[in-house]
Amino acid sequence: MDDAATNPVETPAPTAERSGPRRRQAAFGFIFASALMNSVSFGIMIPILPNLIRQFTGGDTAAASEWNMVFGTTWGLMQFFMGPILGMLSDRVGRRPVLLISFFGLAVDFLFMAFAPSLWWLYVGRILNGMTASSFSTAGAYLADVTAPERRARSFGMLTSAFSFGFIIGPTIGGVLGEHSLRLPFLAAAAITAVNWFYGLLILPESLPPERRLKAFHWARANPLGSLRLLRAHPGLLGLAGVGFLFQLAQIVLPTIFVLYTSYRYGWTPGVLGMTFLLTGVLGVIVQMFLVGPAVGRLGERRVVLLGLLAGASGFVWYGAASAGWVYLLGAPIFALSGLIMPGLQGLMTRRVSPQAQGQLQGANQSLQGIASIVGPLIFGETFAWSLRREASLNSPGLAIYVSAGLLILGFALALRTARAPNPEPRTA
Template identity: 50%
Template sequence: MTGPLPAPRRAAFIFIFITVLLDMFAIGVIIPVLPRLIEDFMGGDTARAAITYGVFGTAWALMQFLFSPVLGLLSDRFGRRPVILLSNFGLGLDYVFMALAPSIGWLFIGRLISGVTAASVSTAGAYIADVTPPAQRAARFGMLGAAFGAGFVLGPALGGLLGDIDPRLPFWVAAGLSLTNAMYGLFILPESLSKERRGAFSWRKANPAGALQLLRSHRGLWGLGCIHFLSSLAHVALPSVSVLYMGYRYGWNAQQIGLLLAGVGIGTIIVQGLLVARAVKWLGERRTMLLSLGFGAAGFLVQGIAPNGWWYCIGIVIMSLWGMLNPALQSTMTRLVDSAEQGRLQGANSSVIGIANLIGPLLFTQIFASSIMGHGRWELPGAPFLLATLLLMAAGMLALRVMSNALQTSLDTSRAVGERG
C-alpha cells in the first residue's frame, strides 16, 4: 500500500473545494442563531444558556470523538467519496430535524446526530493528501481553509438576517445547502483513492484509542498532535462563548454578529488562500507555525480585554493570522505517513479535535457563566479568551521543541517515498 502518489488533479481539488465551501456555508448560516435559540428555550437567561450551550458542544464533540476514527478508516477502506456523501446527506436531514425541534431535548438530539455525520471536512483532508504531492500540500490545505472562510463570509451574515425574521429559518436554509451539496457530490465528485491503495478496516484501529496510537507510531507525530490539541482547545473558546459574549458585553444583535463573523471569514480567505503558501515558502513550516501561534495568542488577549467593540474587531484582525497554523501543521503531518494511512491520520486528527471539543465547551462556558453571574466589581467576561491566550503560548513553547525534529523526519520520509517511486 505504499505505491507512488498519483499526479495532481486540479479538477478533483476544485470538486472537493466546492464540497467544503457548501458545507461551511451551511454551518455558517446557523452559527448566529443556535445560541440564541437555546437562550429562548432557557427563558432569556444568558448564564443558563451558556451552560446549556456548553453541554451541547460537549455532546457533539463526543460523537465526533467516537465516530471520526471509524469514518476515517472506512474512507481508507472504501474510498473518500462515499464517506463525504454519507456526511452531507446526514447533515441535511439533521438540519431539518433541528428546524422542527419543539423543545430543547429534541434540539439536543439533533446535535448528537450532526456529531455522528459531520465528517466530510476531515475526510476532505485525506482527499487533498491523495491528490496533492507533499511539496504542495501546505498551499492546498491553505486553499481548503479558504473554503472555510468563504463559507463563513456569507453564511453567518445570511444567518443573522434570516434569524431576525425567524430563528428556525436558517436551519431550513442549511438543510437545503447540505442536501444540494450531497447531490452535487453524488453526480460530480470523483473518487480520489484507487482500489489498489486502500487499506484494511480494523475495529481495533477504529476506536478512538486505536486511532490516537497512530500519533505515537511515527517519529514526530505525537508532538505535532499535542500542538494541534492545544490550538484546537483554544479555538473552542470562539464557538463556545463568542456569540453570547458579544451580545452580553457589547449589546450586538444577531445581524451585527453575523456581519462580524462574515468579516472573520474574509480574513480567513485572505490568510489561508493568499498568505499561507507565501509564508511557508519564505519562512518555512516551523517559523510559520510559531508566528501564527504568536498572532493567535495576541488576538485572544486583545479580545479578552477589549473595552469596546472596535477593540474586539482589532483582536479579530490580529487573530486571523493564526489561520496559517493548520495548513503548515497538516502538511507536515501528512508527510510522516504513507498513502494508505492518510484517512487514519485524519481520523486521529479529528479525535484530537474531538478531545478538545469534549473539554472546551463546558470549560469555556462555565468560566464565562461564572464571570458574569455576580455582575459585580470583579466581573471579567473575557476570561475564556485569556485562558485561550495561555493555551496558545504553551503550544508555541512546545513547537519550539518538537518542530525541528518533525521537519527532519518528514524530509526523510519524503525522500524514502521518492526512492520507492
C-alpha cells in the first residue's frame, strides 16, 4: 500500500541535507521572498477591494458590506477545497511546478480583477484568486523538505514573519496607489506576483526528488474530507491540527470586527488605525524573526506552543477589557507572543509525516484555515452585533474578543494532551 498517510515518519534525510548549505539557503531565500511578495500583493487589496465593490454597487455601503462578506466566504471556500488538491499534487509531481503554476495563476487573477467590467467579473476573479492562493500549502511543504526537523520551527517562524512584513507593506502601498485609482493596486499586485513567478522559473530548484514522491495521485484523499485521513493516521496529528484550527478561528475576530470595535469604543480614526496596524505588525515580525528560534532552542516546541496560546488568550482578554485606546495598545506586546504558536505547531506536525505527505499535511491545514475563514466572520460579526444591541444591560462590547480568548484556552487544553514531540526522525548519510 503506497498511501503516505499510513507510512511511518520518513527515513531518508531531507533533500536539503544532501544538497549542501548553499543550495538549502538559496531555496529558503526564494520561499521567504515568495511569501513576502505574495503577502504584499494580498495586502495591497485590503484597503481597496471593499471600495471597488462599493463602486460597483453604486455607492451603497450596506450592499457593499454584504458583497464583501460573500467575497470573503467564497475565498475561504476555495482555500478549503483547493488546499488539499494542490498539496497532494505537489507530493506527486514535485513542489516547483505547483508553485510556479500558482504564482502565474495569481498574476493572471490580479489582472482579471484590475480590468473587471462588473461586480460579477470581480467575483469570478476572487474565486480564481482563492484557488491559486492555495500555493501557501505547497510553500510550507517545500520548507519542510529543505529544513532539518530540529530547525523547522525556526524556519516556519521566519516564513510567518515574511507574511507579517507583507501585511505591513501591502496595505500602505494599496492605500497610496488607491488614491490615484482603485484599479492601480491590482495592477501592482499582478506585477509583483509576475516578477515572483519569473524569478522562480529561473532560480527555484526542486526540493522533492522523484524517488520520494507519491506513486499516484488519489482523488479520494485530495478532497478536504479525505485529507483528514492523514491527520487521523498519525498519533497526535489530528489534535495538533485542532489546536491550529482553534488559533486560526480565534484570529478571525480581528479582521472581522477590529475597525468597528475600536472606532465604536475608542473613537479611533483611520490614521490611528493605520499606526496600530504598523505597531502590531512590527511586534509580530520581532517575535517571529528573533524570538521563535531561541525560544524553541531553550524551551522546546511544546512549551513554545503552550506559551503562545496563553499569551494569545491573555492578549484577547486585555483587548476586550481595555476601557481606553492607550490601554488597548499596552496589550499589543502580550498578544504578539501568539506568533510563537504556528511555528511551534508546524515544527511538531511536519516531523510526524513522511516527505511524500508534507504537501498533504499543509493542504489539510489550509483546508482547516478555509473553514475558519468561512465560519469566523459569522460567529464574531453576529456576536459583536448582539453585544451592541444589548449594551445597556450587558455592557460588554468586547464579548466577541472574549470568545476568541475562550477558543485559545480550549486550544491550550488540547495542546497539553497532544503537543508532544514524536520520536526523532532516523537520519541517513
